[in-house]
Amino acid sequence: MSRALLVGVDQYGDARDLSGCAADAGALEPLLARHEDGTPNFECRTVRGTVLREALLTDLDALLGPGADFALFYFAGHGREAHGDVVLGTTDGTGATSGVAFREVLERIGASAVKEVVVILDCCFAGGAGTMALLDSGAAVLRSGVSILAASRGDQVSWESRGRGRFSVFLEAALDGGAADVLGHVTVASVYAFLSESFGAWDQRPTFKANIERLHPLRHCRSAVDVKTLRLLVQWFPTPDHVLPLDPSYEPDALPRDPVHEAVFAQLQACRASKLVEPVGHQHLYFAAMESLGCRLTALGQHYWHLSDRGYL
Known part of the structure; x- marks a missing residue:
């Protein structure tokens, strides 16, 4: 109380x-x-x-x-x-x-x-x-x-x-x-x-x-990233320094459509907005996907990766 x-x-x-x-x-x-x-x-x-x-x-x-x-x-x-x-x-x-x-x-x-x-x-x-x-x-x-x-x-x-x-x-x-x-x-x-x-x-x-x-x-207050999304970081990034490969199937504007990848990408965008994830090889996550590059965890993202990995979330 x-x-x-x-x-x-x-x-x-x-x-x-x-x-x-x-x-x-x-x-x-x-x-x-x-x-x-x-x-x-x-x-x-x-x-x-x-x-x-x-x-x-x-x-x-x-x-x-x-x-x-x-x-x-x-x-x-x-x-x-x-x-x-x-x-x-x-x-x-x-x-x-x-x-x-x-x-x-x-x-x-x-x-x-x-x-x-x-x-x-x-x-x-x-x-x-x-x-x-x-x-x-x-x-x-x-x-x-x-x-x-x-x-x-x-x-x-x-x-x-x-x-x-x-x-x-x-x-x-x-x-x-x-x-x-x-x-x-x-x-x-x-x-x-x-x-x-x-x-x-x-x-x-x-x-x-x-x-x-x-x-x-x-x-x-309202969370910037849903805790369920934070728990998925260890699935998308097997190690804290892992680079997650992206391709056009993650972007909803690209064909053919891939609903699973699009759902993941929407969550990655939320993580990007909260400085948990950053694109590799390009300034914008959209172009990292369209150019088949990748994304990785920032230092703050790695912090939440460790929290999820240890079961603290």
Whole structure:
């Protein structure tokens, strides 16, 4: 079972009010609540606008309580540097206690039985999360199964633009398929790769910290190549470096027609579009067939060949 707590704090009761955090949380909810095919994903609880410190801690306790094996915490709002940590600002924050220090979040995560926890922070100084010295050696330690995706470094602010957080707009695009692999899996690592490329050297820089053994998808999107096609790679290519001979019978425009070859060629075209297969002797797969040349697996195609060969698909 998967849970997600999405928090967007706009109201701070003074000139520090924000305008896009509630919208950011609301935009992410449908993407996390359902996979692209409409099947259920995270069971979401969304809190927007006015958020009080004690209420946020209560919601965190519920998120990390028994009954779930995957939990996601998203926060958009003010963040404040505090002795190597970052404090997540709440509406009732004061100078002495401006919200929830991230060490309080980490303490709850450390005590939780939830196996995998993903934290996504869209606030100023978000990169300070998880960097507090937790040992005498000064090393920072994340419990196994925990990953933190932050909108900026620990010494940077995070920006809003046109009523939305810039980070969260790109995060939304990543979850909507921009960070999906060939099979349609979107993971926290692929989301970070997408976000990292979305910001330049002069921009806020997203950060990623993790202590994980495997990547569980945050969301499933439509696969670029059907898994049944990927399993056929080992049949078409007996070895990863095999060159599959082609001829005009693979191309539907050629006569005489060969329905079996045409069906294979249609699947090879899908693999070509996803950079799994490349023609040999010509730039285009069509002419490789018409000129009786061939095709081979790319490095990415060989990766999926190995997955299929080992029974991982």
